[in-house]
Amino acid sequence: MSSQIPVKEIDPNTDGPSDNNKKKPETVELYASRKKIYVRAVTGLFQRIRFFSLMALMGMYFLFVWVTFDGQPLIHFDLPAREFHLFGGTFYPQDFFLLAAMLIICAFGLFFITTLFGRVWCGYTCPQTVWTFIFMWVEERIEGSRNKRIKLDKAPNSPDKVIRKSAKHIAWLLIALATGLTFVGYFYPIRDLLADLATLDANGWAYFWVGFFTLATYMNAGWMREQVCLYMCPYARFQSVMFDRNTRVVSYDPNRGEPRGSRKKSADREELGLGDCIDCGLCVQVCPTGIDIRDGLQYECIGCALCIDACDSVMDKMEYPRGLIRYTTENELEGRTSKLLRPRTFGYGALLMLMIGAVVVTIVTRVPVDLDVIRDRGSMFNYNGRGWVENTYTLKINNLSEVSREYRIEVDGIESARLLRGNDPISVDASGHRSVPVVVEVDPEDLEDINTGITFRIEALDTIDVSDETDSQFIGPRPR
Ligand code: SF4
Ligand code: SF4
Incomplete structure (x- = not known):
């Protein structure tokens, strides 16, 4: 892209505009094409630290998708079942705030580290850095050192050049494919995914996402590299406010x-x-x-x-x-002393500790069952044969644990409230949920208003630690 922009020339003698400003508009290129960077390999302490941190991160990424713990995948986002398995725990959409809290912790952690040590995240752990490092390593193995690569690019096409370039791109594509398969494997059990892809039985979306992430990895780490950091990553732009x-x-x-x-x-x-x-x-x-x-x-x-x-x-x-x-x-x-602890490090550190504490307390005190109560909207109330008032509800029980459980239902809040339907123990599979219709009868003498509060409670039969309760309303006739 180019544009005619009149550029002011400064007169070196006067520091003011010269007479030429009146006449000569100058063409300024607003788009600068990318200059390929030929990075020279280097060894040293920080390169070794980078190597181990990148290998550890890559290893975790490619390994964790295969690991199971207690019969459950170590990390698996089961979107159709709306379950998230993370390091032995199962989380559900109602735990979404935990995910949000963890993201906030990551953000504050990043701010905290950036305030102390600048962009160490970018240099040592960012996926863009990790994959670019691997791709550059492959490039160096196949095409040779920096000088050899510059020479190869300038040389006319030859069998050696075609073979080296093809080998590099095939190697990049294979790494990108492994990355794409692994990423999708966190959402679609990896063993099933590979079998289904091989037999063409996989869902169309699986092919799409594997292809998408393969292409994204190949382009980002192989072709775009530093362009992602310079032009696409927002963090590069706002990190300086934390410095x-x-x-x-x-x-x-x-x-x-x-x-x-x-x-x-x-x-x-x-x-x-x-x-x-x-x-x-x-x-x-x-x-x-x-x-x-x-x-x-x-x-x-x-x-x-x-x-x-x-x-x-x-x-x-x-x-x-x-x-x-x-x-x-x-x-x-500038010859002055530096302070490690200062108001902004205290601020980010305190917020970080607060959030971590809140998440730990929430996870430790999390009850592995969830009860939801929905009043039957089809009828306000009924009188039964002995003149008591009946209301109908649907109880939704989510078993948030890894074992099947039986639950007992109880009602509370109105003295004479009694279950007519829903007295039998309710069995719910591990990580399953069940809807149970329940009918409650109440002596009309105990109802002081049209709406009276009532509480439903479920308790696991195998342990006293697992229970949940939810409030609802019991609707009766207008009191005389
Ligand atoms: S000596 Fe100067 S140019 Fe050479 S690596 Fe050090 S800072 Fe860079
Ligand atoms: S990105 Fe920054 S730290 Fe890394 S080599 Fe370039 S100047 Fe040095």
């Missing part, structure tokens, strides 16, 4: 590094009037987003610390102290 002068982020130390300049290892930098940066450009070549950390804090920086490893290796070779690029704070760079 302050005490946030520890990957930074270049200009006091130590400048003035930069190349020199021989044996040269005396003080004599040359140079800082520690030898201007080798290695920190830029290893950067997955293609930025130069020496230009200061930039929103493109995902905090991966690869430039730290690269620069430390250069410092080792030059026999200079490590840490020209390091995790540090703006205050420390």
